[in-house]
Amino acid sequence: MRLLIIEDDREAAAYLVKAFREAGHAVDHAGDGLDGYALAREGDYDVLIVDRMLPKLDGLSLVRSLREQAIATPVLILSALGQVDDRVKGLRAGGDDYLPKPYAFSELLARTEVLARRRTAATGQSEATAYRVGDLELDRLSHRVTRAGREIVLQPREFRLLEYLMRHAGQVVTRTMLLEHVWDYHFDPQTNVIDVHVSRLRAKIDRGFEHPMIHTVRGAGYVIRADEPQAS
Structure with missing residues (x-):
């Protein structure tokens, strides 16, 4: 919320x-x-x-x-x-x-x-309480995250970070956007706190899976998307 x-x-x-x-x-x-x-x-x-x-x-x-x-x-x-x-x-x-x-x-x-x-x-905003990107699912009300049916335990800040990324799935999310909406500008924009949290989140979300979902866009920010092989 x-x-x-x-x-x-x-x-x-x-x-x-x-x-x-x-x-x-x-x-x-x-x-x-x-x-x-x-x-x-x-x-x-x-x-x-x-x-x-x-x-x-x-x-x-x-x-x-x-x-x-x-x-x-x-x-x-x-x-x-x-x-x-x-x-x-x-x-x-x-x-x-x-x-x-x-x-x-x-x-x-x-x-x-x-x-x-x-x-x-x-x-009628079903997306307001639940998000799904590929096999990754997030439920805002139960605070439950799963990927391919496997539950992933996140800290509150990690949950907010993932929620914001999933809300903007397929779109590049800038560091400024994350500072404003996830950290409420509690940190200096030059800090590496975002990189650290994204790295930790990526380890939990992508570890053990062939196709990563959280990507760094050099010079721009981050994007979450379901990178699955295309049918030939």
């Missing part, structure tokens, strides 16, 4: 960003309602997680504005206000779910995944 967390509490936001990334998901963060609104309008997110009490633009007003702009991205509202009337206001403002604080992250994760599945079903 690709998520946007709109939360002004830095400690809470850092915890959520870290937890979702460790679960294998791509996460952006905004610290106030106006920044969050701008990102939500421009970004292609699976789910928005919005704190109700935000500076500059409160959470309910933010959600109403998105709905007025016909932006239907699922929204989960977080709030310390957990009475029935509070939850009803959140849902009527355009929220798809409402989770009172305090909460367990496992429940937040489960609710977020449910919203993402509903979005996929509503838009």
Whole structure:
């Protein structure tokens, strides 16, 4: 999933960003309602997680504005206000779910995944939860990767890297694209961290198979494709 967390509490936001990334998901963060609104309008997110009490633009007003702009991205509202009337206001403002604080992250994760599945079903985007390139398959919801039926265990960052490559199968993915969408620009563009992770991923995906799938395009980036012998 690709998520946007709109939360002004830095400690809470850092915890959520870290937890979702460790679960294998791509996460952006905004610290106030106006920044969050701008990102939500421009970004292609699976789910928005919005704190109700935000500076500059409160959470309910933010959600109403998105709905007025016909932006239907699922929204989960977080709030310390957990009475029935509070939850009803959140849902009527355009929220798809409402989770009172305090909460367990496992429940937040489960609710977020449910919203993402509903979005996929509503838009008919079967590729949003599963990708296949040749005999390589990736399931975003179960975090399971197999090649020729053999399960491949990946670390969260490796999973995100493979997911991004498979989402753009057959296309050259540049280092800048990977830094932005997989590492969120947490590293200097001149670092070799991408090369190291691609090398590790290639070892897991291609080792033991005759035809490699992950290729380096010199001076450009990387591409994943099913290189199978052509019929004569």
